[in-house]
Amino acid sequence: SEQTPLLPQQQNVERKRQTTGATLVLMSPIIMFFVFMIVSRLCDAYDRAGPALDRDRMRREWESEMRDHEKIRQERIRARFAWDDLKGDQHCLQHGMRRYTARIANVPREYDPATACTETAVEIHGMRIPSPNRCEDRGCGGVIGHWLVSHSEPTCATHFDNFKDKESFMSRDDCYPRIESHLENLQPGDDWRNMCSTTPANFWGLHFDGPGVCEDWVCCPF
Known part of the structure; x- marks a missing residue:
């Protein structure tokens, strides 16, 4: 079959297409080379940073474990705190209220007894009170907690x-x-x-x- 001759405009388009295709064929190795170089550099950077990243992650994990360990240790210490010689005043303080006092005990030397006083709960008349109204440091006499109790005090009513x-x-x-x-x-x-x-x-x-x-x-x- 006979081919229809191309018009001048069509010939120009065909030549551009052939030129572009040839250019891409020639540049493909160059493009692949640059892609290879970029990937290689990224891999090298990761290999160099990898140990540092691992060390940083291990340090954070170690610090977290140490914080958890210290928290558990502090909780075990506080669990041993106790109130000694809990007693109420002989007389009422005001309507329906009596003052109670006790000395904080079982506090190790490395722990602040005043802090232990504020952190230790007590039970009076069946009700748990999270902390004293105030803590009094009497030196050699220890740290004394003071509670103002306004429940279940019928003689003060x-x-x-x-x-x-x-x-x-x-x-x-x-x-x-x-x-x-x-x-x-x-x-x-x-x-x-x-x-x-x-x-x-x-x-x-x-x-x-x-x-x-x-x-x-x-x-x-x-």
Whole structure:
């Protein structure tokens, strides 16, 4: 069959295609050479950095293991802490509250006893208290923990009863009723001022955190 002769424009396109193909054929070895060189350099860089990266990873793992080990060691030390001679004060501190004290014990020499005091829980009246209200360093007497316990202290539960409406109290602008009541359940030796001023009261549908005035009426024989 006869071939149709190419037009001049088609001949130019064909020549460019042939030229481009020949150029790519000639440049292929050069391109492959550069690709090989780049890959080789990357491999060499990885081989050189590999040991350093491994050492850094091993160092981080070792540091993490040491931190975990130290944490476990500290927990074992704290687990041995104990409170010695836990006791409550003879008298109430205020309404419903008594102070308790104890000395922190079983603290090794390398551990700060004041820190041990703040980190050690105690159980009083069946309730776990995470830490003392304060820690007192008494030197050779050890470190003493102080707790202010306001639960399950029935002998400190003072209350008011039998409210009496007395004469009104006059101020500059208003007239206020004067209500009196006797403080009940006050134990001998307790500070009546603290116990009275912190004892709440409820009457006439109102709540009061404490009286406005506390007075100690001492009855003297005539």
